[in-house]
Amino acid sequence: MSPLTEPVLITRVLLAPMAMSVRLHLRRLLRSVPGIEVVGQAFDASLISTMAATAKANWVLADGHTTLLHTHDDNDSLGQLINYLIMDLPGKIPSSVAANVNIHRIVRPLDLEAEQPNGAFLKTLRQTLSSRTAVGQALPAPSDEYALPSPKFKRAVRGTQKSFFDVLAIGASTGGPDALSAVLQSIAHRIDVPIVITQHMGVGFTASLAQSIANKTKLNTCEVQDGDTLRPNCVYLAPGGRHFEIVLASGLLVGRLSDGPPECFCKPSVDVMFRSLSKIAGIRTLALVLTGMGQDGLAGSQLIKSTGGVILAQDEASSIVWGMPGAVAKAGLCDAVLPLQLIGESILKLLRQHT
Template sequence: MIDMPGRPVLPSAAAAPAADDPYRVMVVDDSAVIRGLLTRALEGDADLRVVSSVGDGQMAVNALQRQPVDVIVLDIEMPVMDGLTAIPKLLAVDPHVKIIMASTLTLRGAEVSMKAMQLGAADYIPKPTSTREISGADVFREELKQKVRALGLAARRGGTRRTDPRGERAPLPAPTIRRPVTHAPVVLRSMPVGLHPDIVAIGSSTGGPQALFEVLSHLRGGISQPILITQHMPATFTTILAEHITRQCGIPCAEAKDGEALQGGRIYLAPGDFHMVLAQRGAGTVVTINKEPPENFCRPAVDPMMRSIVRIFGRRVLAVILTGMGQDGMRGCQEVAAAGGLVLAQDEASSVVWGMPGAVAHAGVCNAVLPLKEVGPAIRKLAMRTAA
C-alpha cells in the first residue's frame, strides 16, 4: 500500500512464464467441437497449455480437484452443472484460480456474465455464435489468448497451487520471466491543498465491474460532481453494467447519449464500441460519443475521455484508474497531471490485472496509489472538499 502524501484486443502486458512452465488452462464447454476449437486457439501460443477439457461444471470441479490450473475458460449454458453454479464450487477448490466466462453478445449473456463476475469470475470474453466464427475470428483468438496470459500471471502471483505426487498442496514457484522487466519506481505527486474537483473520471478494464461496484458504493448520496466512466466492454454489456451500477450503488447511471447535457450527481458510462468525450456547447458542457479509430487497441478508450475533460475543466479534474490490462489511460492522466489535476490509481495487490493502474503509477503522475477498498472513500473525501 502507498499512502496519500501531504471488446478490445490489447497488447500483451503479461510477463511470459518459462518455456517449460506455461500457464495451465482448463476449457469447459458442453460442445466437444467448441472445446477443440478453443484448445487449438490457446495452444497456438507457446505460453499456454490446455491441461483439461471437460463438458460441464461438475466435471470441471472434479478435474480441478485432481489437477490445479491457472485459468479456466468456462461456458455458461451446460447440462448437469451450469457455469454460474460451478463458479463458487471451483473457487472453493482453489480460491486463486482465474475464471473467464465465455458469453454470447446478447442481453441475457451480458446479464449472466455480470452475475458471474459478482460470484468471483475474473473476466468474460464475448463468444462467437458459431464454430466458423471461432475458427476464423483472429480478433477473438487474440483476445482470448491475451486475457488468459494476463490472468495466468495474476493467478501465479496470487499463489495458485498445484498438487504434488503425494497429494499434498504446495505453492507454485514464481514464474520465470523470459525478458527482464524494469520499471521506474513509483513516485507520487504531492496532494494539492484545497483543490476542489468539478468532475470525476474513471477508467477500468479487466476486473473493472467488480471494482466499480466497490468504489461507487462509497459515493452514494455523497458527491455532487458528474462521474464519467470508460470501462472496456462491448455493446450490450455496457447497457447491463449501467443498470447494475444504478441498482447496486444508488447513483443514476446510464450509457452516454450523444449531445446530452452534463449534469452533476449522475454517472455517464461510455457505450460499447463508442468513445465518450466532452464538448463545449455555448455556455454549457455536453457529452458526445463517436466512432473515431480505437486508441490503445480499444473503443471505448480512456485516453480520449481524459483529454476532452482536461480541455474543459483544466485542473479541476479527479482521474481514477482501476484494474485492467494494457496502459489505456496513462497518457490521459499525464495530461490531467500536467494541468494540475488529481490522479488516483488502484494498487497492484488489489487489482485483478495491474496493467492500466500500474502504467499510470509508474508514469509518476499519481497523487495516491491505493487498495481498492480505499479508492471510494478517497474520491468522496476529495470531491467533498471546499473549493479554495
C-alpha cells in the same frame, strides 16, 4: 522563438512540480487575485519548457522545498523569456539556470491553509508577480493545436463554497465492473459532481453494466447519449464501440460520442475521455484508473496532470490485472495508489475540499 514586444497584462503562472498540499493551497490563493491566471502544473520538471511555451506562461512558480532546477540545458531559449518565482529556496541554483532567468525569492508560510487572500504572503506574491520591471517579455502565442478553449467552465457552487473538483473520471478494464460497483457504492449520494466512466466492453454489454450499477448504488446511471448534459451525482458510461468525449457547451459539461479509431487497441478508450477533459479550460478533474490490462489511460493521465488534475490508481494487490493502474503509477503520475476498499473515502476527502 521570437518574443512579442508588448508588455504582459495578465500574469500567467505555471506551477512547477511540488507537493500536492502546497499546490492546492497556492492555486486557491492565486485564484483570489484578479489578473493572475494559473495555466497548469508541470508534474515532471522536464516538461516545464514545453508547457510554459504552449500555455503562454510568463512566470514559473516553484516551491523551494522541491528539487527541480535542473531541467534546462544551455541552449534552452525559455530562460530568456520567463521568470522563476522561487519560494523558500534551499541550496544553490545551477548556474546554467541562474544565468538565463530572473529569479525572485519570497518565503512562504509553512501553513498555507491558514493563509488568507488579504494576508502578507499573498500581498508580497501579488506584488512580485505583477511587477512590470520583472514581467519582461511574453512568450509567443501557442499554435492552434495547443490553444485553450473559451469560454471557461462555470464552476458549480455548493452553498457559499466552490467544490475543488468539477468531475470524477474513471477508467477500467479487466475486473472493472466489480471494482466500479465497490467504489460507486462507497460514494453514492455523497458527492455533487458528474461521474464519467470508460469501461472496456463490447457493443451491447455496457447497458447491462449501467443497470447493474444503478441497482447496486441507486445512482442515476446510463449509457451516455450524444449531447447529454452531465449532471452532478449521475453516472455516465461510454457505450461499447463508441468513444466518450466531454466538451464544454454554454458553460456546461456535455457528453459526445465519436467513431474514431481505437486507441491502445480499445474502443471506447480511457485516453480519449481523459484527453477531452484536459482540453477544457478551467475544469478540475479527479481521475481514477482501476484494474485493467494494457496501458490505456496513461497518455490521458499525463494530460490531466499537466493541467492541474489529480490522479488516483488502484493498487496491485487489489487489482485483477495491474496493467492500466500500474502503468500510471510507474510513470509517477499518481497522487495516491490505493487498495480498492480505501478509494471511495479518498475520493470523498478530495471532493470535499474547497477553493
